[in-house]
Amino acid sequence: MNEPILSHRDCAVQVLSFNNPGARNALTAEMYSALPAALAQAQQDPGVGAIVLTGVGEAFCAGGDLKRLAQRRAMTAAERRVGIEGLHDMIRAIRDCSKPVIAAVEGPAAGAGLSVALACDMLVAARNAMFSVAYVKVGLSPDGGATAFLSEFVSRQLLTELCLTGTPVTGERMHALGVVNRLVAPRTALLQAVAIAQVFARGPGRAIERIKRLCRCAGENTLEAQLDLEARCMTESLGDDEAAEGIAAFFEKRLADFSALRLTA
Structure with a gap:
């Protein structure tokens, strides 16, 4: 089985990549545990000064795996909650990381993938990136902190619109709203994110x-x-x-x- 999270070092920057490109890097239970473990390892390594989070291929993260989510209908409410808390623990691990975490977003960041991006300290997004609170389109409500993170940037009315329509929002719009720190050319988000991370890695x-x-x-x-x-x-x-x-x-x-x-x- 492929590693759920790929990791490589670029000088003092640890690059962590969701590795499920066949499903546009949809999240799996294995990722829920692998990413916090990778973040913890990076925090404990004095040679790492900053972290970049991205996805393998042409997508950042398409959110939850709908095939796995469909199976939860047969579970009890308590069992479903356990799965959701796995995602939430991963979000907390990103947010609480002691070192700067920068998201490098190419393509879609949808559903819980949007939550993951927003949990990072900074976002670098390609102009062709698409962000969406996509849950309503499949009869679900948001999780992963999406509503909490977005409420820091937009009005209640706009937050409600984004969540009730699930309409994708371009990288340019997210940059104008102040959600995205750097808007860059397609296929350069990772390069630009690592460059920013290198500056942080040289800091105190x-x-x-x-x-x-x-x-x-x-x-x-x-x-x-x-x-x-x-x-x-x-x-x-x-x-x-x-x-x-x-x-x-x-x-x-x-x-x-x-x-x-x-x-x-």
């Missing part, structure tokens, strides 16, 4: 982890709660060797070198 890893935590909580916290979290993160940062190197480099008019600090952390 522990500071980046704190920044990720701040950005994740900013929309949910009250001002007082966010000020407290910022104070705690800044307190940690000021005592960190990364800050010593960064500040010294500023005064010495040179580029900061965080690589040794990352490898000895």
Whole structure:
């Protein structure tokens, strides 16, 4: 059986690819466990500074495998919930990864595939990418955090339209809405995503982890709660060797070198 997730290293960037191209990288139960394991391995590897998530072939991820989903009708509600939580654990693993995770989207990111892309810290999408909350077309409701993630970018009315129609949205429209960070030519999304990831990989890893935590909580916290979290993160940062190197480099008019600090952390 083919590996559900392919993994290769590009300098300090770990590239993880959904490997089900015959079904446009539809998600499988094996992926639900394989991707979190690959993310955990990358987090523990001091030589990895950032992660890129993509799909093999011409699709990012077409969402759930409908043949497998159809079989769940015969299951009990509790058994169905177990399968859904497998997907949700994978989404949490992407969101909670301590290192930057960038989605490189070519072709469709549909259903749970859209949720996967939105769980990443940044999105690089080809102009021919198509994003869709496709569930309604097969009589299902969204999962994987799709409604939560999209609500950060669009009004309730537009969110309702996207979910009730399942109409595909182009990479250009998603870029205009602020969902996509970089809009690039077809077949270049992975190249561009890795280039961005390489910049992050050269940065101060522990500071980046704190920044990720701040950005994740900013929309949910009250001002007082966010000020407290910022104070705690800044307190940690000021005592960190990364800050010593960064500040010294500023005064010495040179580029900061965080690589040794990352490898000895």
